[in-house]
Amino acid sequence: MAHILLVEDETSIADIVRLYLERDGHRVAVVDDGAAALHALETTTPDLIVLDLMLPHVDGWHILRWVRSQSGVPIIILTARREEPDRIAGLDLGADDYVVKPFSPQELVSRVRAVLRRTHPSSPAEPLVFDGGALVIDPGAREVRVHDEVRHLTVREFDLLWVLASHPRQAFSRDRLLSLVWGSDEFIDPGTVTVHIRRVREKIEPDPSAPRYIKTVWGVGYRFEGDA
Numbered sequence: 001m002a003h004i005l006l007v008e009d010e011t012s013i014a015d016i017v018r019l020y021l022e023r024d025g026h027r028v029a030v031v032d033d034g035a036a037a038l039h040a041l042e043t044t045t046p047d048l049i050v051l052d053l054m055l056p057h058v059d060g061w062h063i064l065r066w067v068r069s070q071s072g073v074p075i076i077i078l079t080a081r082r083e084e085p086d087r088i089a090g091l092d093l094g095a096d097d098y099v100v101k102p103f104s105p106q107e108l109v110s111r112v113r114a115v116l117r118r119t120h121p122s123s124p125a126e127p128l129v130f131d132g133g134a135l136v137i138d139p140g141a142r143e144v145r146v147h148d149e150v151r152h153l154t155v156r157e158f159d160l161l162w163v164l165a166s167h168p169r170q171a172f173s174r175d176r177l178l179s180l181v182w183g184s185d186e187f188i189d190p191g192t193v194t195v196h197i198r199r200v201r202e203k204i205e206p207d208p209s210a211p212r213y214i215k216t217v218w219g220v221g222y223r224f225e226g227d228a
């Protein structure tokens with residue numbers, strides 16, 4: 001059971017999403033405007049946030065940026081804004097998934113499950129330590145530390161880094177990374193991988209413009225380099 005914060009101002013949608021999530025065994029708190037969402041997030045830490053973008057008072061973009069400046073709590077955006085630049089911007093700002101209205105409530109429940117599964121793996125592996133401890137990737141805690149400082153990665157960013165770092169010196173194509181990290185049951189723009197790689201580099205690389213760890217393999221994709 002997970003504690004889910006649902007931020008949605010359309011009552012009919014909030015009601016049905018709450019119903020489906022509760023039926024799936026989750027505890028759901030609903031807030032119907034952006035200011036109330038920020039207030040709720042100051043006092044509680046949910047396991048996952050389902051976030052509408054068009055909200056009264058404070059919009060979802062602001063909430064997304066605020067949450068990402070504080071933590072790696074998984075966020076699924078739920079929105080009527082279907083245009084590609086919005087989807088890319090949402091992922092770029094650190095959302096873990098993106099569901100466009102109108103949507104199937106059961107599909108949303110499945111995505112919530114998938115994100116939670118990635119957040120709470122059942123049998124965590126040993127931490128990976130690189131460069132004498134300069135970079136530590138701990139899958140149990142789902143934590144990344146650079147020189148002992150915790151870097152907050154989203155669920156997808158962590159999964160992407162883990163796939164690469166647990167197979168050092170092995171090149172992965174963008175398509176392969178898409179299917180490993182995002183699943184292959186739907187079409188996702190391969191540009192999504194590029195966006196996430198850039199974000200991970202900004203969080204872990206000493207110099208993101210000359211990556212030490214995540215190398216670009218021209219014409220193929222990416223590979224991880226680091227002294228284990």
Ligand code: CA
Pocket residue numbers: 008009010052053054055
């Ligand atoms: Ca709305």
